[in-house]
Amino acid sequence: MARTLLITGASSGIGAATARAAAKAGWNVALLARSQDKLSDLAGELGDCALALPCDVTDRDAVAKAVADTVARFGGLDAVFANAGKGVEHPGVENGRPDEWHDMIHLNVMAVLYTAHAALPHLRKAKGQFIVTGSKAGRDHMKGSIYSATKWFIHGFAGNLAEEMREWGGRCTVISPGMVNTEFFDEEKPTKLQPKDVADAVVFALEQPDTSCVREIHLMPND
Template sequence: MARTLLITGASSGIGAASARAAAKAGWNVALLARSGDKLAELAGEIGDSALALECDITDRAALDDAVAKAVDQFGGLDAVFANAGMGVSKPGVEQGDPEQWHAMIHLNVLAVLQTAHATLPHLRRTQGHFVVTGSKAGRDHLKGSVYGATKWFVHGLAGNLAEEMREWGGRCTVISPGMVDTPFFEEAKPEKLQPEDVADAVVFALSQRKTSAVREIHLMPND
């Protein structure tokens, strides 16, 4: 029986590439994002192993409903990739925009917590795997970067969650990429990491034997 991976932020970039890579590796994929049209197109491309679930994951009721639909469709959850995130247009603190911080922290921090809280009971049943998108910005100190601070939270949470999940045979991995050529940036970055590079890291972490827990994968572009 195919295992099931739930992905947030699945409509483009790293999330979409990870959905394709996981499906190719034999996984069912439950695709969550706000962009219903993009999700439907991606699910149609992947085929019967994909389920498109239009969802704003900052809305806990909507998140719970999407998780329930995924479990009902595929019979359970074996892994979750908490990938949804955002940055801000004004990166510093003094000149930053508190309203942008609020939206970013709600998605990058609180929604990751909510995703874990909503899915851990299902992962416990399968001794499953929680994967989350961190960042080089969550490992280094970047001048005035509030975005980086949210990713420091993600890295800390991932380590703490790995210890919690270890008690019942689960695993947690943080994927930590440098600059990736995604819609996150206004201009294309073809010389940087590609979404498929990160997707391969996700599938690698998920493919390990039960005796191995890959806690972090850190990727950097060659150029």
């Protein structure tokens, strides 16, 4: 029976690339994002192994329903890739915009917590895995960056969750890329990491034997 992976932020970039890579590796994929059209197109491309679930992952009830719908469709949940995230247009603290911080923190932090909270009972049954997108920005101090601070939270949370999941045979991995050529940036970054590079790292973590937990994968562009 194929294993099932739920992906947030699945409509483009790293999330969509991971859906393609996981489907190619034989996984069922539940695709969560706000963009119904993009999700439907991706699910149509991937076929019966994919389930499109338009969802605002900052809405706790919507996340819980998406997890329940995934389990109902595929019979269980083996892994989660909490990938949804965003930055801000106005960096720094003194000149930053608190309303932007609010929205970013709810997506980068609270949505990850909501996803973990909803998924863990099912992951426990499967002795499954929770993977989350961190960042080089979550390893370095960056002048006035609230975005970086949210990723520092993610790196700390992932390590703490790994210890909790370890008690029942589960695993948690943080994927920590440097600059990736995604819609996060206004201009193409062809010499930087590509979404598929990160997707391949996710699949690598998923395919480890039960005796091994890759706690962190840190990728940097080779330019």
